[in-house]
Amino acid sequence: MQAVDGVDLELQPGEIHALVGENGAGKSTLAAIAYGAVRSDDGSVEAVGVVGLVHQHFKLIERLRVWENVLLNREPRRGWAIDVDAARERVRALSASYGLAVDPDALVETLPVGIKQRVELLRELDREPSVLLLDEPTASLAPTEIASFFTTVGDLAKRGTAIMVVTHKLAEVIAYSQRVTVMRAGRVVASHLTSETSADEIAREMVGGEVPALAARASVATAPLLEVRGLSARSGTSVLDDATFEVRAGEIVGVAGIEGNGQTALSDALAGVAAFTGELVFAGTLLRASDTPASRLARGIRVIPQDRRHEALVLDWNVRDNVALGRQRTLGLAKYAGAAREVIERFDVRPPNPDAIVAALSGGNQQKIVVGRTLASSPKLVVAYQPTRGIDIGAAALVQSRLIEARNAGAGVLLISFELDEIFATADRVLVIANGKFVGSFDRAGIDRGRIGALMAGNA
Template structure:
């Protein structure tokens, strides 16, 4: 049965009490104090940014706001009145909506069915499918979020799934909307469109809370900023009177030291003849689509030793199929994949790893980690058959835990301990686990998808530095990223993929954001 929304008073206009408040809230998980006596007030008709390092307490704070967790102490108030949020249904009934960093979608259902779930248009007591499709089409057109309402969510790439989450929240017409890392897989044009939508919503009286690691987005979009560090508020700012430096220092306690590719190497473009230094060569690769995308329709590229080649493109244009084919997760129709001159098509993932391929996948929860296994076990995956973790076919729990403790210290992974399940970690800390595991492989070829998606600026700086260290050590790095600034900072060359084919290639030093954005969306 569809729950009835709670009766709510009309939304006050700006100048009255805050749209939503968290007053002195704290939350502990076992020995970990995730949120410690935090106050947060979001005004009606404003965009409020909540920022901080991975594990600083942002997701826990938003989970209390949305009824996923109950505070151990403190209260939640709407328009000055305390409310009890026992579940997300209570939050929805009180006019709160949330777009999660890790999507809450039913994969077997269509886009339209996901968007209207628990708020379905009905006819004769049954779901009115046509009305649901019309509603999605109307929202998609109104907010510039291109999706097929008939598509099955399981067939959609991550970028399109995120649009479905945004549409789902918009369908419920919440007057407080929380977005957790909403731009992680969007192109610059899509980010601009989303910001236009959010500003329009704020102008109409909606209170928007955006949780992001991207300082420039905070400065471009928000009216006010609350910074968390180690579960406590470390700074409150009016955006118009603050700077990126002040925000970063409040987040991590120091200034940034950005890592940039020195680009000392030059060479031929992809596909221009034979190169003895090529670690990876892809020739006229064709791969069936994974779902509704174009698949790969004849891509050729190469990556040399000591080189970072970036793949730029809007999510769902064949990047997923390209990467999965290179690492052995998907079969190609035609074409060749050569690793150090030797064809590897037909080899398993395990066989390719043995030949020197490491892979950091975009889908951390689904492919990159096993959520129910411990941090130590996740760090051992792929290394569990070799020394020092394994001897004579037997895994050493002592060595597994000691190796994990070393990686946790080295990478600054915030967890209750190496025995904590990876599913209990923040998205950024789970990403550090994956990066630590794959970097230990010391592979000749690193295939890295979205290395800093959902990762704070301090951890992102560390990951960039580690990738450039692998480049300097002679590894070939194939980097897939939706972040143009990331490609500009790390890549030697950038290959643009659109509709399953390579449409442009740039020397990264010469590629402007306008050049890349135009090639991605033209």
């Protein structure tokens, strides 16, 4: 497969250049080629000086210290040993110079996501890059952090670094870049001075037409379904603290928040894979921390996990067996094939072959299988955790429409998402989560973007 095809792109020192495109458009591949991590079959990349790359998924080593990460393979030495004092000093000086405060001796695994990103940035800055590539740099930052992040980046640009930001957040493109290049299906389809274009134009260019519409929201009578009182839970490093909320049958409740603020603990507690304290009453019965995931499934609670590749699918298996997963007993072996055909048809899975191995499918089609099998089991409550992560706009619209249809049919949906636009487009009510706590609640009519952004950043 060709991820990138015949792309010409020029970065200027002192300029922030945005590279936008849908998932799978080839922008990350292009960044990797520019960095030298992926070899191109044809063509060349020329850069004056060092190219630095800040990854979307941090390339930090969790159980090493900050200075060990920043200076890995560039350690200052004294004789045979590492000069630890000099290393600390170098990281401190670098921090001070760019206004990125961080403790050089902290273990990376103990740091919040925003600080981790600083470490990632410091590591690249230590190499004094003349070109800096930032791959979805704000994916895990709060709106206020985003502004200060771009201040730092703008500063860098002023010092003469050429900067390319790979992103799908058009608001940031408009606000912070000087030039924008749009990619679709591996090719450059448009290039503008940011001042001469608009977010709408860029969006149309990304999709190659109009953005698909979502299913209509029927007006349905809601009924009590899930009541949560004082829920505290922990899953890995994710912590949820004293959450109280309600999800009614026939509504979509959006949980807005930045990654790493307790969403995983919330999702895992509902799935029955994380221990919790507090009261969970579902359809009149009390859920216990000792419940198995199987008992949650039996009650009609279905979770679409965040990490489809590890938490939802058996990648080496075919579509048929994956569609059955979660219903393997209730369905009975004889019905696996029929169930698979239903999901394939209803969700337009490609290729439409129950025997296809799931690992070979695109992310969008994999996600259709996960969402499809979840909704096919006539769930009472659907917990959808980042259900459109990393999939193209067409597939995302399909997934969101099917969630709305499930709500129209009377299911309760808890949509946990890091994408505010997704929540605003689908949710009946919005809850805001920050630092593991629920800090705000909005009805669809009373949604206040600015206020929600501030709450997400932890500013009450």
